[in-house]
Amino acid sequence: MKDSLENTKKAFTTRETILLVILGLIIGLSFGLLFKNKSNTVQVDETNNKYIKEFIKNYDYIVNNYYEDIDEEKLINSAIAGMMDSLDDPYSMYFDEEESDNFSITLDGSYKGIGIQITKDEKTGYMLITSVFKNSPAEEAGLIPGDMIISVDDKLAKDLETSELSSIIRNGDKDTYNIKILRDNKEKNIVLNKKTVELTSVISEMYEENNKKIGYIYIGVFANNTYTQFKDELEKLEKENIDYLILDVRGNTGGHLTAVDAILDIFLNEKQIMYQFEQNGKITKTYGTGKDNKDYEIVLLGDEVSASASEVLIGGLKDNLNSTLIGKKTYGKGTVQELVKLSDGTQYKITVKKWLTPNGTWINDNGITPDIEVELDKKYYETYDLKDDTQFTAALNYIKSK
Numbered sequence: 001m002k003d004s005l006e007n008t009k010k011a012f013t014t015r016e017t018i019l020l021v022i023l024g025l026i027i028g029l030s031f032g033l034l035f036k037n038k039s040n041t042v043q044v045d046e047t048n049n050k051y052i053k054e055f056i057k058n059y060d061y062i063v064n065n066y067y068e069d070i071d072e073e074k075l076i077n078s079a080i081a082g083m084m085d086s087l088d089d090p091y092s093m094y095f096d097e098e099e100s101d102n103f104s105i106t107l108d109g110s111y112k113g114i115g116i117q118i119t120k121d122e123k124t125g126y127m128l129i130t131s132v133f134k135n136s137p138a139e140e141a142g143l144i145p146g147d148m149i150i151s152v153d154d155k156l157a158k159d160l161e162t163s164e165l166s167s168i169i170r171n172g173d174k175d176t177y178n179i180k181i182l183r184d185n186k187e188k189n190i191v192l193n194k195k196t197v198e199l200t201s202v203i204s205e206m207y208e209e210n211n212k213k214i215g216y217i218y219i220g221v222f223a224n225n226t227y228t229q230f231k232d233e234l235e236k237l238e239k240e241n242i243d244y245l246i247l248d249v250r251g252n253t254g255g256h257l258t259a260v261d262a263i264l265d266i267f268l269n270e271k272q273i274m275y276q277f278e279q280n281g282k283i284t285k286t287y288g289t290g291k292d293n294k295d296y297e298i299v300l301l302g303d304e305v306s307a308s309a310s311e312v313l314i315g316g317l318k319d320n321l322n323s324t325l326i327g328k329k330t331y332g333k334g335t336v337q338e339l340v341k342l343s344d345g346t347q348y349k350i351t352v353k354k355w356l357t358p359n360g361t362w363i364n365d366n367g368i369t370p371d372i373e374v375e376l377d378k379k380y381y382e383t384y385d386l387k388d389d390t391q392f393t394a395a396l397n398y399i400k401s402k
Helices: 005-026 050-065 072-086 097-108 162-170 226-238 257-267 309-321 390-400
Strands: 033-037 093-095 110-113 116-120 127-132 148-152 176-183 186-193 195-198 202-209 212-219 244-248 254-256 273-279 282-287 297-302 324-327 335-341 347-356
Touching: 050 072, 072 093, 072 347, 093 097, 097 110, 097 162, 097 254, 097 347, 110 162, 116 162, 148 162, 202 226, 202 390, 212 226, 212 390, 226 257, 244 390, 254 257, 254 309, 257 273, 257 309, 273 309, 297 309, 297 390, 324 390
Parallel strands: 033 254, 033 335, 212 244, 244 297, 297 324
Antiparallel strands: 093 347, 110 195, 116 127, 127 148, 148 176, 176 186, 202 212, 273 282, 273 347, 335 347
């Protein structure tokens, strides 16, 4: 291999760090995300809708007759949450303010803050820094995983939950924060200026096997900035004149449809269908816009968590380019959600249509079956070492056999 085992292990550890950061941001939310943006303006003729009239009647009665003061914003948000629950759809849901913030960060691919991931240390009550984002204020100030946050300004970490401490910085009006940390049993004061932190969702590596140049790209989520990162990494690999490209979407639960569109456009032309939509019995087809045909073969890595947008990518490349999928059967989410933002910053997502593969298959609850099924060795979760990644090794062996 061109890269040493040490560098390879580092690359795969980076891949796991990206995945952990993303999961940390969306924890507690339903996975399998595929979105199109939607305006929050809804037209309703309330005078002709008996259900709207009934709602308004009872809303007014509750507000005017309840024996204590009522938070009307909370009342409306609870009503919307109830409507989402009544749909009995795991992908239609209401997000409260904290969930909305975390969800938006993941899909935007950036946020204004200091660039750390934290968890509560049960023994000390301090906040343990579990990861530091690249090119962030935290990295520039020298913070490292393992540091313990004692306080932020005059707020003691012991008195706060992780969400509360994060909100102090992320949603605070000021830009400069005094943070006291504990490292090697010594306290240290650090001044941090928050700025826009870009989350990394794409990494790449180069390998050589049997005189074949193999590019590898891992995509952790399909955020607003994923396409730009992907394009940059792919161009680096293509300058090396790769013979094969491994695209890894294992653990990728989805994201924005526009990000998948843009990536598929790199590989598919105007005669090739990227995916299809079905809504109210009507089928519409979306075609690629690419002009150049790639002269290398694409091999795909997927697993049981690869969902939605990841499955759109897999389906588009399998059906059009006969790309080989290695790993496990994918999750199986064949619906599209629209995200509706409310005036108070909360939001909800609602399922609006089905999506089908270019060949017209609805993969919902079925997933996409791999061409070569390979179980991931559990030892990999302990070492994150290439030699223990049986699925990646299978991809290399497949390429070597060509």
